[in-house]
Amino acid sequence: MAKHIFVTGGVVSSLGKGITAASLGHLLKARGYKVTMQKMDPYLNVDPGTMSPFQHGEVFVTEDGHEGDLDLGHYERFIDENLSRESNFTQGSIYQALIARERRGDFLGGTVQVIPHVTEAIKERLRRIAGQSGADIVISEIGGTIGDIESLPFIEAARQFKTELPPGDVLFAHVSLVPYIAAAHEVKTKPTQHSVKELRSLGVQPDFIVCRSDHEVSDAVRAKIAMFCDVPADNVLACVDAPSIYEVPLSLHDQGLDEKVLARLGLPAREADLAPLRGFLAASAACEGEVDIAVVGKYVSLPDAYLSVIEALGHAGVACGRHVNVHLVDGEEIDEGNVAEVLGGMDGVLVPGGFGRRAFEGKILAAGWARAHEVPYLGICLGLQAAVCEFARNVAGLRGATSAEFVEEIAASATEASEGHLAAAAASAVPLVVDLMPEQADVEDKGGTMRLGAYPCRLVPGSRAEAAYGEPVVYERHRHRFEVNNAYRDRLAEAGLVVSGTSPDGRLVEMVELPGHPWFVATQAHPEFKSRPTRPHPLFRGFVAAAAARRG
Template identity: 80%
Template sequence: MAKYIFVTGGVVSSLGKGITAASLGHLLKARGYKVTMQKMDPYLNVDPGTMSPFQHGEVFVTEDGHEGDLDLGHYERFIDENLSRESNFTQGSIYQTLIARERRGDFLGGTMQVIPHVTDAIKQRIRRAADQSGADFVISEIGGTIGDIESQPFIEAARQFKKELPAGDAVFVHVTLVPYIAAAHEVKTKPTQHSVKEMRSLGVQPDFIVCRSDHEVDAAVREKIALFCDVDADAVLGCEDSPSIYEVPFKLFEQGFDVKVCKRMGVQAPPIDLGPLSGFVQAARACEESCDIAVVGKYVSLPDAYLSVTEALRHAGVALGVNVNVCLVDGGELSDDNAAEILGGADGILVPGGFGQRAFEGKIAAARYARENGVPYFGICLGLQAAVCEFARNVAHLPGASSAEFEEDLAHPVVDLMPEQEDVEDKGGTMRLGSYPCKVAPDSKAFEAYGEEVVYERHRHRFEVNNAYRDQLVEAGLRISGVSPSGRLVEMVEIPDHPWYVASQAHPEFKSRPTRPHPLFTGFVKAACAKRG
């Protein structure tokens, strides 16, 4: 049977529950166990797919086409496993399923309530994650903060779940803030005490407490927390801020976190192999050279909106021995007139995915600047569409060429709605989502990067390059370097006589790992380094 670890958060949000959970997952996997991870979100949206990135950061897409929380990206990068739609669910999806059943009459006239119906549905989703993956450990992070009204059904479901299992088959890890008060020159434990008190009032006693702080949480402070929160002294761990998120597993390993978890759950702690991640961390510290990448987007006020992109750039940089400095540029303030001033210092320009017309003209300006000045360019999803529109306007002599996503009566809709999307009315979960194959053209930059003729990448889009303009674009010099197996969909484009100008309709950033950077990001950063050199 699987063992279950529930990770909760206290005092404030954005403590790093996801990184803590992912770090524990990495340690357990490094000991030879099969690990899967799950995020339970208390909000009422069915999934984050229709939410603005300003709300919750990027939307992470799984292989099987689920639009999930950005923590799934952390999970995949830390445990190096492809997760599925069972790895993320919201309170909204639970209610949607239950209400649909109630409308069908499945409850036989009975009253549908939070307990037992909502909590039972949550428990079922937890079990499904274990059954589907066959994992030894299922690590489930409960979103929000202890004390939030909306998270209470999840806490209650986890409490019931633990009670129904044999002793030792489930534990609770509570991640909490231990703030430093500069005037008093000390860290304070009272917020943690109150958070655990609130948790215990809900019927849950944490087995482990992870103390997040920007200062050292010494042994005396940890012992005080243990005393007041009724946990073993060695079950309170310090987790101070680290220069890199990939150093967190080592901080927890030094305190024996994974060994203590295994002991509490009655399983062996086999020898551990932290070599691959250790090699990455050491290589990152050894980087001396640097390169500057401008990421031109529309959600730049919240860096988490492009989290997987920035992580993938850094993975590639470490593999090449360079620090990648990411500069987020607001496409809404970019134009042909100021592109040289704003982008002139960049060694490479990346235009990521997005939706909506705002900042699209700025992304086109970025594509034009990169094309005309020999600056390495990498377009992702909407970044490909911006590159195609720019090329159509300024090289293929199709004035006003743009995407039908933004205007209905375009003279040249070089990007148009996919035919299978024409009758789709619902916005949530209806795009072209998940992993699809792509045939890569020989003698292309893409083939040089991949080294394979067929690759699989994850998608999230409704619009595509309009095949009615395909021949005109190719005749003008644009290379179609990747297509769907049928040849119908344009998946990648390039400009052959450019140092590195590649765009993908897919989202390769979702498959990058610290110990296995994505080849397109590696090729792009390598070209940017060559330009700088």
């Protein structure tokens, strides 16, 4: 039987529950236990796949094609395990499944209610991930903040779940804000007291309290929280802001969190192997020199929209012995007149994934700048499509080349500016070097219908991509609907664009590159999702190494 740990949050959101949960997962795995992790989100969306990154940050994609919460990225990077669609579910998905069953008549005319039906469905997901993963310990983070109406079914399900398992098989860790009040020159415990009081009113007594703060949390403060919250003082831990999120596991380890958790679960505290993490942090501290990388995107006002990209750049930087300065550049603000000014000081240009025409022309300009000025370039998903469109327009002579994704928008804007259907027809006649996948032609629903998850890619021998990976076939995760149009592949190849990676049957273009360029590689996949602190992704490592070489 797996042991279960529930992580809750109090006072405010964005406390770092995910980092705390992932850090605990790292520590328990370092002690030799098989760990898996799960995020329960209270919102009514079925998954974050159709949510704007401005709302919820990046959408993380698992190997089996689930569009999940960005915390899954933290989990994978910290415990170095590939998670699955069982690792993330929302209240919306629970309701969707229950309503489908009700419509089929599965409840035989009975009344469907939050208790027991919603809570039972949540508990079933807890049992399912434990059974399918074969984990010794399952860590489940409950999204939202204690006191939110929407999270009540999850708290109640977790409370019931504890009563159904033997004593010592379930524990609760509550992550709470301990704010510093500058006028009083002290941190305040009252918000945490109220948060724990609210949690206890729901029938849940936390076993551990992790105090998040930007100031020191003294022993006296922890003792006060312990007294008012009925938690042993040794089980109240400080988690103060750290320069790197990868320092958090060591901070919690130094306070004995992993050993105390195992004792509470009745498991032996095996020797902890933290050498890989310590080695990564030592290498990070030893980095000399810098590289400046422009990430030209659409959602740059919220860095979490490109969280895995930024993390992957950091991993590669440590491997190359350089600090990576990430400059988030709004593609909408790049034009012919300022592209040199915006990108001129950069050592590398990265264009990440995205959807929609907005900022696409700026991304094309960024790809063109990198190509023409021999600046290292890495294109990801839409970044590959931008590079192909730019090359088609300015090298292969395909004037106005673009993606079918934007044809309707182009036609609409042309119609507004000119003569109705004639302008629309002209706009739709541009070369569509990126087109909709045939199997996507009749798809109407937006959620969960793209090409999702891991797919094989056969690399061309002697290509830069093949040299970076060091193997002929690789698997990368995808999230897109549009592909390079095979009708133009020969024309692009004749002009010098190398298709360096394809699907095993050769039908789909997976990677392209430019020979003779210091580094110009683009992939239709999302390699950032597979980068780890101690194992940076080969494409990111090659890209950052080329940027470092350019800087000299």
